[in-house]
Amino acid sequence: MVRFQEAQLDRTFSALSDPTRRALLARLEEQDAVSVSELAQPFAMSLPAVMKHLDVLSDAGLITRTKTGRTVSCRLNADPMEEAMGWLARYQRFWTQRLDALEGMLEERRRSREPDGGAGNV
């Protein structure tokens, strides 16, 4: 049985629950290191607003920030996501089960169509 850090999961899922923050992470997924102002640029909101989001991401351990001169570089840290996926994985059987059931139903239909000439259409 896997043990989860409840408080860490709280922060991770909470951080991921905002579209702005997910967009910030998506940006850092495609570009290794991005400055605060570069990250803020695409958004309609003010710079301090974006910085608050970065604080949340940082508290959740999803990004790291390193200052060089007057610019701050942000990088992704996906480790907390791994734990989040680990938690979700427990429920995976519910949809794979559903897919198995669907597959089984299709198989059933296929077999029942083969003998005769395709009578029982829905």
Add this chain to the structure above:
Amino acid sequence: MVRFQEAQLDRTFSALSDPTRRALLARLEEQDAVSVSELAQPFAMSLPAVMKHLDVLSDAGLITRTKTGRTVSCRLNADPMEEAMGWLARYQRFWTQRLDALEGMLEERRRSREPDGGAGNV
């Protein structure tokens, strides 16, 4: 490129960000259908508090409720979790990459130890 329902992800991640709600889901993972009062029983909080959590889970589509007589049965619906995992999967390379790097490093160490007799211990 996979397209995500942003508002749905908001609700899903937000619903998962609370330990009480995750515990409720965990309960429904091991028991197919559970009544509201049964679900509430293990928690120190009041029944209306638990019911608010159930509302959140229901709004996120993570549970369904069916009333029979005076008792309400709750069931898990994992579908929104599948989408959440889909979103997270995009970042999976960051930790598999890290594991690959670790594996590579261990391989490196193993090979460098083989020739001589195990000198460079950390």
Add this chain to the structure above:
DNA sequence: CCTTAACTCAACTATATGGTTAGGTTTCAA
């Protein structure tokens, strides 16, 4: 040296969240 870019901080606002208590309604069952 002075200006400007890049960021930080503080104060304020509105709304959301997570909890409470008190008082319903509906249904079952003695």
Add this chain to the structure above:
DNA sequence: TTGAAACCTAACCATATAGTTGAGTTAAGG
């Protein structure tokens, strides 16, 4: 038919969240 179980609703409270504006601070660069 009356009482209690099971659930719902409403009103309230404290704190957190997501944004704003305005005023710093620090570091390049002409």
